[in-house]
Amino acid sequence: MPSTSKIAFVTIGQTPRIDVVPEMMTEICIGLPEGRVEFREFGVLDGLNLAELDAMRAVDGEHSFATRLKSGQEIVTSKARTEEKLNVLLGQIDKQGFDLVVLLCTGTAIDPLENTLVVEAQRIVDSTVEALAASSRKLGVILPLERQVKDFADRHVFSGEPKFVAASPYAGDDMGERAKTLEGCDLIVMHCMGYSAGMLDEVRRAVDAPVLLSRRVVAGVVRQMI
Template sequence: MPVPFKIAFVTIGQSPRTDIVPEMMADISLGLPEGSVDVEEFGVLDGMSPDELDAIRASAGEHSFATRMANGAEIVTSTLRTEARLNLLLERVDQQGFDLIVLLCTGTKIEPLKKTLVVEAQRIVDSTVDALAVSARQLGVILPLERQVKDFAERHVFPGSPRLVAASPYAGDDMADRARGLDGCDLVVMHCMGYSKEMLDAVRETVDAPVLLSRRLVAGVVRQMI
């Protein structure tokens, strides 16, 4: 029997990411023999005490991430402190014999690993959008947090002047209502791995343009590597 392909999914929140990984794996494993892929999940916030979680929350004015706790609650964390813990976690995962590590965040910057290939969601999504947006008259971007709208251009560079709106995938925001702010855009990207197929459908009902879902772009790349 062939040895299963081993994937480590790494979230900046807490694992397991029951809101992301099963949907991605349905795309990744479609048509593959049963048992072809083994999956393990890791989270930057796993095992942290309430005091430690408070210490990693974003302060006013800080660059931030919106992510998910194991109980489904949203937490807004400091980009700087989260990335420091993420790089330490990735160093440990790099030693565990995985064939591939998949980051479940479209905003992270990481250090290169020594042993394992990494699918960086941000690079996959941003490079795909960049390739398509060159010919777009108006790019629309949906982000999780209003505070991220203000500093988006410092961490992501897209052609033209993208129109940005905020809608949290974790706080119950009305996706269709928020997407109305992108009326007239001819390409839209849902720029967070937390956005689901159901949320994509809600946006597509509102926006008369192609809509890219980050987790689908990443899943497509992972599938090519198995």
């Protein structure tokens, strides 16, 4: 890597992701000299008007994502339409000379890029979960939306039956209260990049088990790559 690493953070929502990127950059840059890492943010929903945003919303029965608008409001988007726009955006970013693209979503399918290495949050988090779950007696998973539970179960096969709970990081859900339903699990995964360190603390106070925070897992990988 060069003396200055250039990172593109890509969200399926709108930028700036003040709820995610500053916290991740703090962890990535611990002990590094000032200016060692530069970054820019890109959002799939950036620049869309109200009608265009409405066209991105998921309909009943459709695979979906929960993400954040610039205003801080939650929006639930169509997985298919989001991924279509995401791949176009990534193709544009690939030509801009970044060292890494960090994808801030744990559920997307993307096309390979020609010039830039992608840190794909979903693959990193899912692989870590599967590795740790191999020795877990009871896995607990926190997801943003109830409708995402089936999607998660379809992607993973575990020896036991995981327990799931839906709690949105964007809609003001009480993380601690929701997490109490996971009592008895010996490993809990907060499976969304929108979950913060503060939300992690709420879950840890509610349940006596190790808790894996997606953004910290991804930040740790990025740190090793720069």
